[in-house]
Amino acid sequence: MLYEQFFMLHRKLAVNAPVHAATEVTLEQIADTLYCTSRNAKLVLRKLEEKGWIVWKAGRGRGNRSKLTFQADQAELLQEAAQQLAEKGEYKQAFELLRTYGQGIRTSDSYVEWMNGHFGFCKETKEGEEGARDSLRLPVYRLIETLDPAECYYSFQAHMIQQIFDRLVVYDKAKDQYMPVIAHHWESSEDGTNWTFHLRKGILFHDGKELTAEDVKFTVERLGQDRRNAWIVRELHSVEAVSPREVRFILNKPNRIFIRFLSSICMSIVPKHLLIHDEEQFWRLPVGTGPFQVGEWTEVRLTIHANAHYYQGRPHLDSIQIIMMPEDAEHCNVSWERLLQDSEPIGHGGDHHAVDIIESSEGCTTLITWNMKKQGPFQSVDFRRAFNLILNRSEMIRELGDNRLYPARGFIMDEQAPYRKDRYDPEFAKSLLSQSGYDGSPVIMATLANHVKDAEWIQNQCASVGISLMIREIRMDTMLHPDVVNRMDCILHGLVLPGEEVCIIENYEQAGSIVKEFMDPSLQDWVNECIDDALASERCEERLSILSNIEERLREEVHVSFLIHTRFFASLHPSYKGVVINNLGWLDFKQIWRA
Structure with a gap:
């Protein structure tokens, strides 16, 4: 790459040289810097001169050194x-180049402004098609490791899965009722151990095959085969395809909210006829029944296209491109929440400063989870309370600002959050610290890039x-690797838990949940017993009370330290319509359109 050859020469030969000053140099030095032969070095110099980036004057005769003058501005060229x-x-x-040669340019206002302009809404033309396609291009900073509902474990994976797959029912929190999706009707036995669902006719997978009860049976039985989300079927005795459009679930124990389990994203229905033959091949381009279908999935990009035959109505957008950004790019101020605003006015001489702010009704809670399976000073409850x-x-919140809202006392932000007083007592903390016998040994805290500011404040x-306190920045995909877990005393992380009982239960039971994985095994047994009692309860208030008891014990014994409630928000140009932030903190892709 000619650009990089210019940067290599500039870094080696022009570090302390004045702008446009000639530097004496030999052809051999050029060749060594570029790791090439003298002949190839001459070719590179000629190309750089043709671009107008350098001036090269070869020395003539013995003792006459050549002279190299850098004409192009290194920072501008690097950005280009x-x-x-x-x-x-x-x-x-791109970010590797900026990191290697940038010396701070990667966070410059002009580059960030360009990056934000690069993403967002765009019109794309495709050869052989009339008119332009409406596309949305968005950056993310975590690899999409899986689109398998059975293995899904964080919110963005879940969000993308619900674009591609459907569930039997969904829960509408605002209405406090279950809405039909694949199933149009259901009933349960009085004791909550027998549930029957009747499926819609004519629901097609993206390959054109109709969904049947066999696909539902296959999906649910597959979940119990040592999958990350097997917790959700641990008390399932059997599932039966009564007919092509009727499926029955038999449970070992009463579960009054089993229908809410079925509304979980990990219960999204997958096609038996494709998965049963070659599962590895299937997950390269997975097929569902959802509003979007996968067009491309690589390490750097996931592209989904509108399902034109979607039974609940075609999406307005034609395609979505999810771009997997390098980790260090997260430290730039480039995010989808700021992308849906335009630097230029749209029609009718509109004001380009006009911006609408939208918020979700849900949010994220940041917390510290202590690794109770590891030895250290934090094994003392007095130390954890002092901390x-x-x-x-x-x-x-005052110092760090941004979307941090209120001190957190639990997993979910409730109506009392704005008024609840935070308990802060450094003098009592010092007394507890002394009582714990803390000897000053370092405590190692792991966290992700988006929580580093919080970790540094702590x-x-x-x-x-x-x-x-020592901070170790880690990646989401390595967070629960055994070598990481064994080294970390605690993890500062965020949880997106829509205020539903099943989400709280998932937090305690899902394989890979930090709260579960760091929990003392004896405490885990007690938690599971409480959950069984909650699921057998007929009254919602009783279930929530039992689940609250679990949270109260975690808080009282400081297995977790709740920190801050945050709120999801986005700013957008008024020309964007149908924009809603869902309970996972992401845009509802199906409804977005542009005037």
């Missing part, structure tokens, strides 16, 4: 090179009372 790579979809290479008491959450609070 990164933009060209990004336009071709080579985002990893909790030094965190002035209200001050944290680190300063710890230092004020003599706790040595």
Whole structure:
């Protein structure tokens, strides 16, 4: 790449040279810098001169050194090179270039502005088609490791899965009722152990085959085969395809809210006829019945196209491109929440500063989960309580701002959150710390890139009372690797838990849930017993009370330290319509359109 050859020479030969000043250099030095032969070095120099980026004057005769003058502005050229790579979809290479040669340019206002302009809504033309296709291009900073509902474990995976697959029913929290999707009718036995669902006719998978009760049976039985989300069927005795459009579930124990289990994204229905033959091949381009179907899925991009025959209505957008950004790009201020606003006015001389702000009714809760399976000073409940008491959450919100709203006391933000007082008592914390026998040994906290600011703030609070806190930034895909878990004393992370009983239960039972994986095994047994009691309860208030008891014990014994409730929000140009942030903190792709 000619750009990179220019940067290599500039870094080696022009570090301290004045702008446009000639540097004496030999052809051999050029060749060594570019890791090539002298002949190839001459070819590179000629190409750089043709671009007008350098001036090269070869020395004539013995003792006359050659002179190289850099004409192009290195920062402008670097930004241009990164933009060209990004336009071709080579985002990893673009940020690698910026990291290697940028010296801070990767966070410059002009580059961030360009990156934000690169994403968002666009019109695309395709050869052989009339008119332009409406497309939305969005950046994400975590690999989409799976689109398998049985293995899904974080919110963005779940969001993408519900674009591709459907469930029997969905729960509408605002209406507090279950809405038919694949199933149009259902009934249950009085004791909550027998559930029957009747399926719609004519629901087609993306390959054109009709969905039947056999697909539902296959999906649910597959979940119990040592999958990450097997927790959801641990008390399922059997599932029966009574007829092509009738399916029955028999449970070992009463579960009054089993229908809510069936509305979970991990219960999305997959096609038996495709998965049963070659599962590995299927997940390269998975097929569902949802509003979008997968067109391309690589390490750097997931493209989904509108399902023109979707039984609940075709999406307005033609395609969505999800771009997997390099990890270090997350430290730039490039995010989808700021993408749906335009730098230029749209029609009728509109004001380009006009922006609408939308918020979700749900949010994320940040918390510290202690690794109770590892030895360390935090095994003392007095130490954990001391740690909790030094965190002035209200001050944290004031200092860090952004979308941080209220101090958190539990997993879910309730109506009392704005009025609840945070308990902050550094003097009592010092007393507890002394009582715990803490010897000053370092505590290692793991966190993701988007929580580093919070971790650094906590680190300063710890230092004020003599706790040595070390921060280790990790990736989502390595968070629960055994070597990571064995080294980390606690993890600072976020949880997206829509206020539903099944989501709370998932947090305690799902394989890969940090709260579950870090929990002491004896406590886990008690939690499971409480959950069984809750599911057998007929009254919602009684179920919530039992689940609240679990949370209260975790809080009282400080197995977790709840920190901050945040709110999902996005800013957009008024020309965007149908924009809603769902309970997973993402845009509802199916409803978006542009005036």
